[in-house]
Amino acid sequence: xxxxxxNSWALSVHEGESVTVNCSYKTSITALQWxxxxxxxxxxxxxxxxxxxxEKRNGRLRATLDTSSQSSSLSITxxxxxxxxxxxxxxxxxxxxxxxxGTTVSVSP
Amino acid sequence: xxxxxxxxxNKVAVTGGKVxxxxxxxxxxxxxxxxxxxTGHGLRLIHYSYGAGSTEKGDIPDGYKxxxxxxxxxxxxxxxxxxxxxxxxxxxxxxAQGDAEQFFGPGTRLxxx
Numbered sequence: 001x002x003x004x005x006x007n008s009w010a011l012s013v014h015e016g017e018s019v020t021v022n023c024s025y026k027t028s029i030t031a032l033q034w035x036x037x038x039x040x041x042x043x044x045x046x047x048x049x050x051x052x053x054x055e056k057r058n059g060r061l062r063a064t065l066d067t068s069s070q071s072s073s074l075s076i077t078x079x080x081x082x083x084x085x086x087x088x089x090x091x092x093x094x095x096x097x098x099x100x101x102g103t104t105v106s107v108s109p
Numbered sequence: 110x111x112x113x114x115x116x117x118x119n120k121v122a123v124t125g126g127k128v129x130x131x132x133x134x135x136x137x138x139x140x141x142x143x144x145x146x147x148t149g150h151g152l153r154l155i156h157y158s159y160g161a162g163s164t165e166k167g168d169i170p171d172g173y174k175x176x177x178x179x180x181x182x183x184x185x186x187x188x189x190x191x192x193x194x195x196x197x198x199x200x201x202x203x204x205a206q207g208d209a210e211q212f213f214g215p216g217t218r219l220x221x222x
Contacts, residue, residue, distance in 0.1 A: 031208040042113070042199050042213030043152070088151065092207035095144055096167065101151035 006089060006103040013079055013087045014108055020075045021103045023089035031095065034063055035088045043088060043099075047074070079107045112136045113214035115200050121220045128187040130217050132200030140203045141183040142211065143167070143175060145196040153201065158183055190221045 008024050014017045025032065031050045035043040047063040049056040049072065058061045062071045076083055086102040113134045122128045134141065139160045144152040148182050154167030156175035164175040172194060174186040187194055201211040 029208075031128075033208070033210065042201070042215050043202075043211075044209045044213065048208070048210065077149070088144055092209075094207060095165065096154050096157050096203075098154075099152040103147060 006087070006100045010104040010106065012106045015079055015081060017079055018075060019083075019105055019107075020073050021087045021089075021105065023072045023074070023100060024040050024084065025070050025072070025089070025091050027091075028082070029067075029091045032063075032065055032072050033090045034061075034072075035090060035099070037086045037088065037102070039085070047084065047089075055076055072088045079105075081107050081109060113200060113202055113212050115198075115214040115217050117217060118215065119218045121222065122187075122190045123222055124191060126155060126190050126193075126221075128190050128219065128221075130185040130187075130198055130219070132183045132185075132214055133181050133182075134200075134202040134212070134214075135181065136202050136204075136212055137180065138202035138212070139180070140209070141177065142201040142203070143173075143183070143185045144199045144201065145169070145194075146194050146199060146216075155185065164207075182203065183220075184196050190219075192221045195221045 028085045033048045034046045037043040049063045049065045060066040060077045065072045084107045088102045090099045116131045125126045142157045143155045160176040176184045197215050200214040203211040
């Protein structure tokens with residue numbers, strides 16, 4: 001079973017709009033990471049948010065963490081076509097990260 | 110310059126054949142990982158390594174072996190490939206266990222006929 005899981009299979013937006021990907025996790029964590037995977041590429045980390053942080057920003061990206069509800073969100077503002085990708089949340093599983101199944105975000109012109 | 114590379118990028122194998130997927134990292138990370146990615150399953154951990162000479166089983170190790178001959182290189186070996194092993198395989202490296210960031214290679218698409 002997954003320790004972390006995104007809540008939506010796919011989201012579609014138009015350029016310039018905002019989009020939010022949600023993630024829920026099952027165990028207590030020390031940190032949660034968000035990764036992005038573009039077509040034909042390996043995943044790449046976007047943001048790491050620690051359990052004592054409520055919000056973390058990286059440019060147009062904003063991650064939140066709510067340890068009481070065991071959930072996290074990744075918001076992308078002013079989306080661009082190049083934001084089209086699969087977005088994963090991941091939590092530490094002791095020996096390696098455990099990834100959710102991912103949310104496909106499609107940004108159209 | 111890419112820090113984690115994989116070869117081959119694409120591979121077609123026959124059922125029962127031996128397949129070796131190779132990974133090289135220049136990050137000088139101790140930990141390396143092999144995942145497979147299938148629709149609906151996300152990334153699943155096959156084998157991992159804490160350093161040269163060490164290999165450990167991940168969540169789905171059956172049918173796979175791993176080899177870590179050096180800090181830089183980590184191989185995934187399918188001794189008797191089966192069609193169920195058709196997938197995209199990713200190698201990653203990381204500085205530490207647990208919550209450390211992982212750096213991924215570009216993936217190898219394996220088709221077993």
